[in-house]
Amino acid sequence: MANQNDSFVDEVTEDLRRDRLFGVFRRYGWIAILLILLLVGGVSWREYAQARQQAKAEAWGDRVLVAEATGDPAALMQVDAEGSPGRQAIAGMLASAAWLEAGGTNAAAAALREVVESDAEDPLLHELAELKLVMLNGAAMDPSERDAVLARLSRAGAPFELLALEQKAIALIEAGRHEDAVSLIRQIQQKDGLSETLRRRLSEMMIALGVEPEPTDSMKAG
Numbered sequence: 157m158a159n160q161n162d163s164f165v166d167e168v169t170e171d172l173r174r175d176r177l178f179g180v181f182r183r184y185g186w187i188a189i190l191l192i193l194l195l196v197g198g199v200s201w202r203e204y205a206q207a208r209q210q211a212k213a214e215a216w217g218d219r220v221l222v223a224e225a226t227g228d229p230a231a232l233m234q235v236d237a238e239g240s241p242g243r244q245a246i247a248g249m250l251a252s253a254a255w256l257e258a259g260g261t262n263a264a265a266a267a268l269r270e271v272v273e274s275d276a277e278d279p280l281l282h283e284l285a286e287l288k289l290v291m292l293n294g295a296a297m298d299p300s301e302r303d304a305v306l307a308r309l310s311r312a313g314a315p316f317e318l319l320a321l322e323q324k325a326i327a328l329i330e331a332g333r334h335e336d337a338v339s340l341i342r343q344i345q346q347k348d349g350l351s352e353t354l355r356r357r358l359s360e361m362m363i364a365l366g367v368e369p370e371p372t373d374s375m376k377a378g
Contacts (some may be wrong), residue, residue: 220232220235220247220250223235224250224254229250229251229254229255229260229263229267230251232247232251232254233248233251235247244274245271245278245281246281248267248268248274249267249268249271249281249284249285251267252267252285252288255267264292265292268285268288271285272285272286283309284315286308286309287309287316287320287323289305290302290305290320291323294326294330295327295330299331302327303327306323306327317347318347318349318350318354321340321343321347322357325337325340325344325358329361334365337361337365338367341358341361341362345358
């Protein structure tokens with residue numbers, strides 16, 4: 157008898173629990189459904205936005221290829237001329253390289269200057285354009301402007317620090333300050349992240365200055 161009573165109590169308790177659960181669901185279930193819909197909608201929108209961005213990037217890349225195929229660097233400057241400042245900066249860099257390859261030094265410098273003065277959000281593009289402009293113009297630049305640009309680009313941790321330091325050494329050589337150039341070159345050679353190509357150029361500069369370059373690790377190993 158006791159077992160039957162216990163079983164009856166358990167069944168009643170279970171029914172009450174089930175009724176209470178259904179009551180909660182009827183009252184608040186719409187919240188769970190709304191959250192699920194928002195989650196699904198958010199994922200779908202993100203996928204749609206990514207697909208649209210990819211399509212835009214591919215279309216821009218196609219326009220760049222078409223412009224390059226014309227053989228006219230000016231056509232590159234017109235690709236998405238009213239669009240993203242970042243893409244305009246990249247197009248300007250490509251146009252500059254094309255003009256330089258064709259021997260149009262002034263046009264190449266003008267394209268780089270336009271990138272430097274643009275509103276591109278990526279500071280990396282600005283600094284790369286500035287460095288290439290210094291490399292292109294070299295001694296033709298105003299010395300104080302050249303020094304100021306290289307001082308900024310060669311700051312510790314800058315993306316083009318080592319290349320800017322190399323340009324500072326070149327500026328010192330052109331100014332006849334050979335001892336200062338040798339000292340700077342030796343400092344650069346001690347820095348981390350030096351590529352083998354840059355290391356070789358620095359050694360060649362040392363030899364041109366009449367100084368025996370210090371052996372590199374690779375030379376020691378050999």
